[in-house]
Amino acid sequence: MSAAAPGTSKAAHSDVAPKKKKGPGALATAYLVIYNVVMTAGWLVIAVGLVRAYLARGSYHGLYYSIEKPLNVCPLCHIPGIVPSSVVLTGFQVMSRVFLTWAVTHSVREVQSEDSVLLFVTAWTVTEIIRYSFYTFSLLNHLPYLIKWARYTFFIVLYPMGVTGELLTIYAALPYVQKTGLYSVTLPNKYNFSFDYYTFLILIMISYIPLFPQLYFHMIRQRKKVLGHVEDYSKVE
Amino acid sequence: MWHVEILDAKTKDKLCFLDKVRTFFFSSFIYNKFYVDVNPQWYPARQSIRLDPKGKSLKDEDVLQHLPVGTTATFYFRDLGAQISWVTVFLTEYTGPLVIYLMFYFRVPFIYAPKYDFTTSKHWVVHLACMCHSFHYVKRLLETLFVHRFSHGTMPLRNIFKNCTYYWGFAAWMAYYINHPLYTPPIYGEQQIRLALIIFLFCQIGNFSIHIALRNLRPPGSKTRKIPYPTKNPFTWIFLLVSCPNYTYELGSWLGFTVMTQCLPVAFFTLVGFIQMTVWAKGKHRSYLKEFRDYPPLRSPILPFIL
Numbered sequence: 001m002s003a004a005a006p007g008t009s010k011a012a013h014s015d016v017a018p019k020k021k022k023g024p025g026a027l028a029t030a031y032l033v034i035y036n037v038v039m040t041a042g043w044l045v046i047a048v049g050l051v052r053a054y055l056a057r058g059s060y061h062g063l064y065y066s067i068e069k070p071l072n073v074c075p076l077c078h079i080p081g082i083v084p085s086s087v088v089l090t091g092f093q094v095m096s097r098v099f100l101t102w103a104v105t106h107s108v109r110e111v112q113s114e115d116s117v118l119l120f121v122t123a124w125t126v127t128e129i130i131r132y133s134f135y136t137f138s139l140l141n142h143l144p145y146l147i148k149w150a151r152y153t154f155f156i157v158l159y160p161m162g163v164t165g166e167l168l169t170i171y172a173a174l175p176y177v178q179k180t181g182l183y184s185v186t187l188p189n190k191y192n193f194s195f196d197y198y199t200f201l202i203l204i205m206i207s208y209i210p211l212f213p214q215l216y217f218h219m220i221r222q223r224k225k226v227l228g229h230v231e232d233y234s235k236v237e
Numbered sequence: 238m239w240h241v242e243i244l245d246a247k248t249k250d251k252l253c254f255l256d257k258v259r260t261f262f263f264s265s266f267i268y269n270k271f272y273v274d275v276n277p278q279w280y281p282a283r284q285s286i287r288l289d290p291k292g293k294s295l296k297d298e299d300v301l302q303h304l305p306v307g308t309t310a311t312f313y314f315r316d317l318g319a320q321i322s323w324v325t326v327f328l329t330e331y332t333g334p335l336v337i338y339l340m341f342y343f344r345v346p347f348i349y350a351p352k353y354d355f356t357t358s359k360h361w362v363v364h365l366a367c368m369c370h371s372f373h374y375v376k377r378l379l380e381t382l383f384v385h386r387f388s389h390g391t392m393p394l395r396n397i398f399k400n401c402t403y404y405w406g407f408a409a410w411m412a413y414y415i416n417h418p419l420y421t422p423p424i425y426g427e428q429q430i431r432l433a434l435i436i437f438l439f440c441q442i443g444n445f446s447i448h449i450a451l452r453n454l455r456p457p458g459s460k461t462r463k464i465p466y467p468t469k470n471p472f473t474w475i476f477l478l479v480s481c482p483n484y485t486y487e488l489g490s491w492l493g494f495t496v497m498t499q500c501l502p503v504a505f506f507t508l509v510g511f512i513q514m515t516v517w518a519k520g521k522h523r524s525y526l527k528e529f530r531d532y533p534p535l536r537s538p539i540l541p542f543i544l
Contacts, residue, residue, distance in 0.1 A: 188419040193501035 033139050035081060040132035042074045047125045050118075064105070064112045064121070071121060072101050074128070083135060089215065097124065099204075100166055107182060108173040116172060120165030123158045130154060152223040159219065163212055170201055177201060239301065239310055243271065246290040246313035253314075258301065265297035271314070282391040285315040320391035327381040330400045334408030335374040341412035342367045353418045360422045362430050366415050366498050369437055373490065376441065384448050386455050388462070407506045415498050423499040430497055437493030444486035446472035451483070464529050477533075478541035480522040484514040485539055515539050 046067045053066035064071075075097035083090060105117055134151045137143040176182070183197040239260060243253040253275050255267070268281040285294040288304065290313040295304075304310070342363075346354045358364070414420065423429040450473045454463045467474045475482040491507040518539035525532050537544060 187414075187417060188421050190421050190424060190499065191501040192414045192417070192421055192499060194414070 029139055036132045036136040040129055043125050043128040045070050060118055062113050064117050075101050104170055104173050108176050110176050111169055111172045114172050116165045116168030120162045123162030127158050152226050155219050159216055170205055241310045243312045243314050246315045260302035262301050264295040264299040282320045283317050285317050286312045319394040321394045321397055322391050323387045326397045330404045331374050331377045333401055333405040337405055337408045338370050338412040341416040349418055362422050380448055384452050386452055410502045414500050414502055433493045433497035437490050440486040440489035443472040444483055446470050447483040480525055480536045480538050481518040484518050
């Protein structure tokens with residue numbers, strides 16, 4: 001039974017506005033700022049790499065190869081990151097990024113020259129540069145409205161763009177996965193276990209149907225909340 | 238005599254005002270009044286009324302006089318959502334695996350290639366596994382009906398969907414491989430199967446002994462909580478070292494089943510179950526420690542000395 005405050009007083013508990021909680025200490029802030037700057041820089045490297053390669057070649061075909069290494073590393077660096085967003089949503093996004101880069105694009109050579117790869121890489125790059133700049137500036141308590149606006153507006157186009165690129169890439173990988181039996185285990189074997197990567201990829205594609213609208217509308221709601229107000233919030237979501 | 242007002246825990250709106258409540262009444266009086274006067278949709282099992290908006294619920298048997306309140310008492314209400322009885326949930330979630338496994342065992346059509354429909358496996362371990370699995374769930378169903386005494390009658394409705402997905406899903410996944418025409422029996426053959434069976438049966442008896450011991454701690458219809466101690470039954474002597482030996486034995490049973498079938502999905506199921514039971518055991522252990530100052534210090538939550 002609760003031995004808390006006697007029930008006679010009206011709710012004496014202070015109404016703590018969730019956004020005014022005590023911020024991280026100085027050391028933690030320094031670490032987070034450095035982390036976010038590094039992440040911004042990482043994605044900038046990819047962006048610059050893409051632009052330079054495009055200018056050099058004159059076409060956007062095969063640009064994947066010029067940024068293959070940083071592209072595979074950047075999403076992995078999201079994993080130890082601490083960002084002021086919902087753990088579930090962020091965790092989900094990180095997993096899907098790592099999956100797309102390692103388990104699909106890197107693993108299936110044949111899709112690396114697909115245009116769909118470029119589509120999602122571009123969407124991710126722009127999104128992440130803005131997002132990590134947003135976190136960096138927020139931590140320094142000096143957030144230009146432009147960055148905030150960009151973070152909560154660009155996604156309207158970038159998100160569907162990225163998802164389209166991801167789905168097309170997975171779809172392109174399917175025939176090769178089926179032909180080679182990549183990452184698949186068949187019966188009989190002594191562990192009495194089987195796994196069909198081809199079916200797994202199809203299930204992943206289907207899962208976009210319930211998941212994407214949820215994430216998308218969550219961002220739209222966030223947009224209304226954040227951009228609809230005059231005050232500046234230092235931490236959102 | 239008291240005045241009682243009940244506010245919504247989130248919005249702090251005044252939901253109910255009760256005049257002249259006698260101090261020797263039980264909290265259940267408030268729950269029923271609330272149900273009748275405020276909103277018939279909020280049946281008592283669904284209500285959580287507490288002294289503090291974020292505190293623990295008042296129990297039905299709490300006497301109002303013993304609560305730390307003045308002459309006008311303020312309580313806070315939270316709607317727990319639609320509730321369903323434990324018994325219903327248990328019966329549903331355990332009947333599923335029983336039936337589903339048998340469907341795979343008898344190789345009902347549309348599971349395996351048509352030429353295998355209604356055939357039986359040539360490996361005797363597959364028949365043994367079916368008997369063990371079925372026995373396990375029949376035991377659970379009987380325990381639900383005749384042994385367990387629940388302190389809390391209900392749980393949120395959405396739990397039935399969550400739990401059934403877990404039990405039924407895993408049962409189907411395991412059964413598919415064990416009863417598959419291309420099933421590979423254990424590497425070490427007879428020895429492995431015999432050892433696994435002994436472990437399985439030992440732990441089933443152990444698990445049952447613990448359930449009986451726990452039931453005997455609590456007289457019928459009551460919700461008392463006591464420290465469980467070893468009884469004359471040797472299977473309960475594990476209480477010396479462990480707070481929740483029912484989970485320990487359950488882990489042992491499934492380890493036995495894993496070794497018996499040598500099937501990776503069974504190992505996964507055992508692992509996931511172990512993680513969940515460890516969480517529960519640690520919680521139970523913690524509440525034992527909080528409630529009883531003389532709680533035996535040698536005990537661990539689920540694995541002797543380890544966890």
